[in-house]
Amino acid sequence: MALLEIRNLHVKVEGKPILKGLNLTIEAGEVHAIMGPNGAGKSTLSYVIAGRDGYEVTDGQVLFEGRDLLDMNPEERACAGLFLAFQYPVEIPGVSNTTFLKTALNAVRKARGEGALDAMQFLKYVRNKAKPLGVGDEMLKRAVNVGFSGGEKKRNEILQMAVLEPKLAVLDETDSGLDIDALRIVSEGVNALRDPARATLVITHYQRLLDYIVPDRVHVLADGRIVKSGGKELALELEAKGYAEYVGAAAA
């Protein structure tokens, strides 16, 4: 059984069709990349998988470990092991990073049938996860994403991912707005979570992130469909040729 299986997915946003029959299968242990031009439906795909309101599924199926993902609310999906690293992480004033992470982790642990961590156990756990990402105690105490730089926000997303240890992580343009150093730190964080039982779906516009997070499969998303799939070399080809041929092909 595949970890994630998307069959013939059709999605409308405000009445307008965005995804038009998308198929995608991700097995545990794999890293997939979805690339494509702006407006192809990349972010729509990530939001539909995560369960955001405002996306109307008109046809198709999304199965996560065989379970109907579309029938679950966002927190149930998260507790089942699905994680979305946001393109634009959200600020929550007055709520410290530590409190947020602890509340999230304990919610997920509860769903897994594990006991809640107390303050001391949690602090030890989170410091271990934070250190390789260059997230210090000071950043843990600050309010979630408030006043964070672009790079700090993305590192914070990866920290949340590391803490929650999801089965499937969807990274939505995590590379946007990152300099090379931040890109390397973020990629190392993602690679550290590579595991035969987990999978990652990297959504990106550019090839450079894939130099650091090397994918098993690369897909081209254009006009709401996967129009081509291949190995990691496909990313290099796209980088050289651009998306023009796919935009034309999809429209034709």
Add this chain to the structure above:
Amino acid sequence: MESPDWAKLEIAPIDYQDAYYYSAPKTGDGPKSLDEVDPKLLETYEKLGIPLKEQEWLAGVAVDAVFDSVSVATTYKARLEQEGIVFCPISEAVKMHPDLVRKYLGTVVPYTDNYFATLNSAVFTDGSFVYIPKGVRCPMELSTYFRINAKNTGQFERTLIVADEGAYVSYLEGCTAPQRDENQLHAAVVELVALDDSEIKYSTVQNWYPGDENGVGGIYNFVTKRAHCIGRNAKVSWTQVETGSAITWKYPSCILTGDNSVGEFYSVAITNNRQQADTGTKMIHRGRNTRSTVISKGISAGRADNTYRGLIRMQPKAEGARNYTQCDSLLIGDTCGAHTVPYIESRNPTARIEHEATTARISEDQLFYCRQRGIGAEEAVSLIVNGFCKEVMQHLPMEFAVEAQKLIGISLEGSVG
């Protein structure tokens, strides 16, 4: 006298002839130990995590529980007596410490002050009295838990706290009432007197029955709370978390007479469903270099209305006085209201007054972000709202803060679809 109508509240007419002005506990004479307290009352305390039983985490708190109008349990009295501290029902204080009561009662809130204060002054039968002698720092947080549990019991408590020169006391007040059908009136009066170099910290967590989702059956909370900083360098700090009552009409205030005296007001007011709150403070600066800080956080959900109403007045002699006011409102949904009504009067050109106000909504983005991390919708609202209230919550004593955080979550249950 006539009932005041200037607040932004819709109040159904109150039949004062239908109220009970004195109601003793039905269990008969006051119990001598906790074993004799009505188990149902203890159960309610238990649910709220209120430590009438000497639970370890709260050991050190003396509880003077008032239900209906007679005090039923007083603990840790001996420890307080050692320090010369008086903490007793005001009915007892009248007999045991008549000079103190006579000297201060009614000096901060005179019986002519307002409609509800007059009502209270005329009919009050009990409440709490605290006196901290010169130079004494009260070794524990003093707390009183009020509960209205008899049918049609008008509650008219009277609280008087006096901090003598150089004294310090932290006083906690928390309330709960079981579900019932008819509106109940609560018109308490609280007077605080702070002499030279003394400090009084008064914290309230109020979660009286707010009525059902249609607003039926909730408590009317019409309370007059005022402090008088008579002495130099005196300080009074009001912290309140208001989540209950159908209607709240409450303005804990400070009269800053002594030079360099300080008044603070930290407030969280949450209204959900049909609740209405018109609350705020008055800071009357009379002395030189007096300072006041007002931080108010109003949260509205459902079809509730939440108003901050505050007066900052600088009297002619208030040389160099300063005030800072910050009013933030948070809206949940699109059928509730938030209003800010600041009154600012300065009669001294050297005085400085700052006022900041914001209004915001819990965004879909924030909710989705939390839920994507596994946090359920209601817990997410509670988390976001607690973050919004943080500046106020951090002024609450530790054990109270934990209870208040839970309460914020409970009061907003059902506010998101």
